[in-house]
Amino acid sequence: MSTKSQLTQQLGVVAGFDDPRVDLEQYRTPPDLAAHLVHRADLEGDIEGKTVVDLGCGTGMLALAATLRGPRQVVGVDIDRDPLETARANARRVGSTSGVSWVHADATRVPLCPDGPTTVVMNPPFGAQDANRHADRDFLATAAGIADVSYSVHNADSADFVEAFAADNGGEVTHAFAAEFELPRTFDFHEDDRRELDVEVFRVDWGEDGD
Numbered sequence: 001m002s003t004k005s006q007l008t009q010q011l012g013v014v015a016g017f018d019d020p021r022v023d024l025e026q027y028r029t030p031p032d033l034a035a036h037l038v039h040r041a042d043l044e045g046d047i048e049g050k051t052v053v054d055l056g057c058g059t060g061m062l063a064l065a066a067t068l069r070g071p072r073q074v075v076g077v078d079i080d081r082d083p084l085e086t087a088r089a090n091a092r093r094v095g096s097t098s099g100v101s102w103v104h105a106d107a108t109r110v111p112l113c114p115d116g117p118t119t120v121v122m123n124p125p126f127g128a129q130d131a132n133r134h135a136d137r138d139f140l141a142t143a144a145g146i147a148d149v150s151y152s153v154h155n156a157d158s159a160d161f162v163e164a165f166a167a168d169n170g171g172e173v174t175h176a177f178a179a180e181f182e183l184p185r186t187f188d189f190h191e192d193d194r195r196e197l198d199v200e201v202f203r204v205d206w207g208e209d210g211d
């Protein structure tokens, strides 16, 4: 198994969004955060041999990280076709041997019924834009429906919300870890060249059948 820092390095070639859309909160998950999330998930036994679904896969960063850890299959879902093209090109750059099924679909009404143990990984929109209010809640609802476990990136102050949502939907937050998210200037309203965002990653166990 590659180390976490090797994984970070491998993901360094993943290109960002060509023309990021603010309404869909399109910014690339940083390679070190993606490597951290997938490495931790792998240590928990949630990647190797599992079906891994990346909801809101964008550039493919999390899906591609998972391909480097021996999954059974990987699916990436995004509502926007353009980043899926970028994700395909990124798959060639990363050079992983296991492929990814890239699916153009709304992750909140996802047409998937994965068989076998399934792990969702996601950096959903935080719901900061009007068009996307409660997006992270809707993405978690999808995870509750299709996954045995999920790993999701949220704003740093989301613990109460994620714990309550999980409990209301038959799940339980088993792990949480804080991380920093370096956000380069992406949209016109960003005032700084770079911003450090404090985020938290939650592992939710949704129970054996994902219900």
Ligand SMILES: C[S@@+](CC[C@H](N)C(=O)[O-])C[C@H]1O[C@@H](n2cnc3c(N)ncnc32)[C@H](O)[C@@H]1O
Residues within 6 Å of the ligand: 024, 025, 026, 027, 028, 029, 030, 055, 056, 057, 058, 059, 060, 061, 062, 077, 078, 079, 080, 083, 105, 106, 107, 108, 122, 123, 124, 125, 135
């Ligand atoms: C914060 S970005 C994360 C991207 C990805 N992890 C990456 O590193 O490129 C959120 C992603 O969710 C996608 N998205 C937003 N709303 C969606 C929806 N309803 N269904 C599917 N994807 C959606 C956006 O297009 C964007 O690619």
